[in-house]
Amino acid sequence: MYSATQIDASSFVEGVDRAFIITLGFSFLFLIVLTFLLILFIVKYRRSKHPKAVQIKGNTKLEIAWTGGALLLVLVLFYYGWAGWKPMMTPPDDAMEIKAIARMWKFQFVYDNGKVTDTLYVPVNQSVVLDLVALDVIHSLYIPAFRVKEDMVPGMKKDMWFRAQRVDEFDLFCAEYCGLQHSYMYTGVNVLSQEDFDNWYADTTTAAPSADTQAWEAGLSVLRKNGCNVCHSSDGSKLIGPSYLGIFGSTREVETGGENRQVVADSIYIRNSIYNPDADIVEGYNKGLMLSYEGLVTEEDVRHIVEYLKHLNQ
Numbered sequence: 566m567y568s569a570t571q572i573d574a575s576s577f578v579e580g581v582d583r584a585f586i587i588t589l590g591f592s593f594l595f596l597i598v599l600t601f602l603l604i605l606f607i608v609k610y611r612r613s614k615h616p617k618a619v620q621i622k623g624n625t626k627l628e629i630a631w632t633g634g635a636l637l638l639v640l641v642l643f644y645y646g647w648a649g650w651k652p653m654m655t656p657p658d659d660a661m662e663i664k665a666i667a668r669m670w671k672f673q674f675v676y677d678n679g680k681v682t683d684t685l686y687v688p689v690n691q692s693v694v695l696d697l698v699a700l701d702v703i704h705s706l707y708i709p710a711f712r713v714k715e716d717m718v719p720g721m722k723k724d725m726w727f728r729a730q731r732v733d734e735f736d737l738f739c740a741e742y743c744g745l746q747h748s749y750m751y752t753g754v755n756v757l758s759q760e761d762f763d764n765w766y767a768d769t770t771t772a773a774p775s776a777d778t779q780a781w782e783a784g785l786s787v788l789r790k791n792g793c794n795v796c797h798s799s800d801g802s803k804l805i806g807p808s809y810l811g812i813f814g815s816t817r818e819v820e821t822g823g824e825n826r827q828v829v830a831d832s833i834y835i836r837n838s839i840y841n842p843d844a845d846i847v848e849g850y851n852k853g854l855m856l857s858y859e860g861l862v863t864e865e866d867v868r869h870i871v872e873y874l875k876h877l878n879q
């Protein structure tokens with residue numbers, strides 16, 4: 566997918582890479598000069614050649630030279646860093662807005678017309694602002710090819726913008742360790758021509774289950790779409806949360822408001838587990854990890870999930 570040579574991927578690449586190369590260049594220059602001097606002095610002032618140490622008094626010219634020289638050097642580094650960073654801070658007025666939502670452990674992108682995707686789609690040569698929303702812990706949205714990275718902090722209003730300059734696919738991932746399945750927060754940016762993007766954008770038919778799709782299959786796709794499977798398995802193995810296998814109809818040991826009780830997992834219990842996960846905490850699992858999916862998972866979706874859970878029991 567992504568290679569570091571994609572110099573034209575976004576409008577920021579040039580400025581960021583220039584600052585990086587200059588900083589790296591100076592570092593190498595100093596490495597070489599200092600190593601050379603080190604070796605030179607070892608040879609020149611070794612004991613056999615220079616047996617008696619000599620005291621040197623201050624040298625004003627030298628003091629001025631290295632103070633001034635060092636100041637100039639850091640100002641040069643500052644200038645290129647600043648010049649590369651400044652354009653990132655001010656999104657242009659005509660930028661298209663997309664909401665980027667991060668939660669453990671999935672990105673979702675929400676468009677103005679209601680489209681929701683887990684891959685970011687953007688038109689080429691068009692400025693895009695991402696409204697960054699973190700629902701649980703700190704995440705960081707990183708698109709290396711575009712040279713953009715921004716922390717996503719719960720409760721803090723933040724955004725980032727870029728202009729993609731070539732039709733291609735690029736990596737997008739979370740760059741802030743956010744828990745066990747952090748590495749699942751790996752997806753992509755699909756840069757499309759304006760025409761392809763418009764077609765994609767206009768198509769708001771969200772793969773509605775066709776007549777012959779089984780309800781349980783619709784349930785499975787809801788689970789996939791919402792990233793539930795990062796925490797729940799279908800084969801009985803324990804992940805962050807309990808496996809779906811055998812839940813439906815079984816007796817659950819839960820903690821409700823500090824008291825242990827037993828409940829039968831019927832469709833009401835399942836619905837409540839999705840909309841209000843911290844109400845009943847399943848024994849052996851932690852509260853606060855699963856967030857409410859109210860507003861994201863519809864009542865119909867819940868019915869389909871229940872069908873899927875029933876299907877697993879067969």
Ligand SMILES: [Cu+2]
Nearest residue numbers: 704739743750
């Ligand atoms: Cu993350």
